[in-house]
Amino acid sequence: MKYQLLYLICVFIKCYVLADDFCYSDNSECEQKINRYLLYDVNPPEGFNLRLDVYMRLSILAHKMWRSSNPALNRFKLVLPPWSQLVHWEYTETPEYIPWGYYFDLESLKRFAPVIEMYEFFNEYPNKYSRVTIDEVYTLQHFEDMFETGNFEDRMELKNKCKEDLSFFLYSNITANKYYCLSYHGPATKLSQLFLNTTASSILINHAEVSLHEHFGGKVYWQARRSLRYSKELVDVAAKFRKEHLDSDDENDKTVLPGNWEDEKPGRRAVGGPYLAIHLRRRDFLRFRVKESPSLKSVAEQVSTVLIRLNFDTVYVATDASVKEFENLSSLLKKYKVKTFTPSEAFLSKYKDGGAAIVDQIICSHARYFIGTHQSTFTYRIEERREILGFDERSTFNSFCSNGGQCPETSVWKIVY
Ligand code: GFB
Numbered sequence: 001m002k003y004q005l006l007y008l009i010c011v012f013i014k015c016y017v018l019a020d021d022f023c024y025s026d027n028s029e030c031e032q033k034i035n036r037y038l039l040y041d042v043n044p045p046e047g048f049n050l051r052l053d054v055y056m057r058l059s060i061l062a063h064k065m066w067r068s069s070n071p072a073l074n075r076f077k078l079v080l081p082p083w084s085q086l087v088h089w090e091y092t093e094t095p096e097y098i099p100w101g102y103y104f105d106l107e108s109l110k111r112f113a114p115v116i117e118m119y120e121f122f123n124e125y126p127n128k129y130s131r132v133t134i135d136e137v138y139t140l141q142h143f144e145d146m147f148e149t150g151n152f153e154d155r156m157e158l159k160n161k162c163k164e165d166l167s168f169f170l171y172s173n174i175t176a177n178k179y180y181c182l183s184y185h186g187p188a189t190k191l192s193q194l195f196l197n198t199t200a201s202s203i204l205i206n207h208a209e210v211s212l213h214e215h216f217g218g219k220v221y222w223q224a225r226r227s228l229r230y231s232k233e234l235v236d237v238a239a240k241f242r243k244e245h246l247d248s249d250d251e252n253d254k255t256v257l258p259g260n261w262e263d264e265k266p267g268r269r270a271v272g273g274p275y276l277a278i279h280l281r282r283r284d285f286l287r288f289r290v291k292e293s294p295s296l297k298s299v300a301e302q303v304s305t306v307l308i309r310l311n312f313d314t315v316y317v318a319t320d321a322s323v324k325e326f327e328n329l330s331s332l333l334k335k336y337k338v339k340t341f342t343p344s345e346a347f348l349s350k351y352k353d354g355g356a357a358i359v360d361q362i363i364c365s366h367a368r369y370f371i372g373t374h375q376s377t378f379t380y381r382i383e384e385r386r387e388i389l390g391f392d393e394r395s396t397f398n399s400f401c402s403n404g405g406q407c408p409e410t411s412v413w414k415i416v417y
Pocket of ligand 1: 045046047048049050088280281288318353356357358360376378379
């Protein structure tokens, strides 16, 4: 009797497993099985805000495929690579995988493109003994001859060998069936051509930063950017700081946005809080951009000039400078109120450096006037958010001048609806 029962259980399990391999049109669980997954990874040394730009390129690809009537394309989900071991952030030996939901409002992202977190992918995707096998991996690389020949036309070509060793993610439980090296020049949206003639259900694009924007600064770019809203928790932390230290809130500053980015309307009504905000990039910028980086004395002079012009006495400083440098700057500005966000230990243990960076960016984006660091993607993301909030562009696109008084020409990327 005991054995008969065991046999019946085995037959039931076998039938269940077999049935699971077939798709019935009215079976939604089954529908999930024919999902396709697009994963991507970025060159390890790239920083947080360039990675966000790469996300936008890939999310535009995912958005366009999602809207396509082609069944080979419209079932792709874009898998968000967790935040881990970024070179500019403090990190532990054992990788920590911070999900996007800690930093961004996933519901908002999902209104633009069908994105999922990596842990959701692990739950959905078939795996054996917790090992995931990705069907196809494409490692992108630049064409070697591009600069010699001056051929900047869109093109792609499979190569026998990659220029670098193949590596992807920091996961030890991910392997792949097929690896390809792909010399590539063109927008990320053209990658969809690769997905038409394959039945692979999971595809990883490695070195996704090689792919470009289709229309940088165009309407779809801005939709992707507008959907990339920060998480409510981080917005709340920044709002509390603004209220308590900067006398700033959305009602008075005229920076209230609708709950859904799709309902945002063009307009330049934002006034901003009564403070000047600066983003002062130091660390590696001091080493690699020696001539362009102003001394602290010069920064203090430039800040003071603007504060006098605005008739303000408060400056908010967002910076990656050392504590010593920050103290020096504060003492040079001792006539004024110098404010900065210092995260608590509890905050840092949950959100790490990335959370502190976002809070700084939010606070800078609400100031009446902003000065950033030329060619820092950290500054770009602040400028974009100020465009979304509806500031006069003259209060946004300003960069620090160098010691010699040379002031960089700040590119103005106005919002397009
Ligand atoms: O975002 P990010 O790559 O922009 O800056 P760039 C690197 C990191 O520095 C950020 C920290 O992720 C932050 O952790 N950081 C910079 C800041 N400024 C601030 C700030 O004001 N507040 C806080 N809390 N953190 C690129 C690099 O940096 O510059 C590239 O990604 C390269 O690797 C290039 O080094 C020269 O565009 O400024």
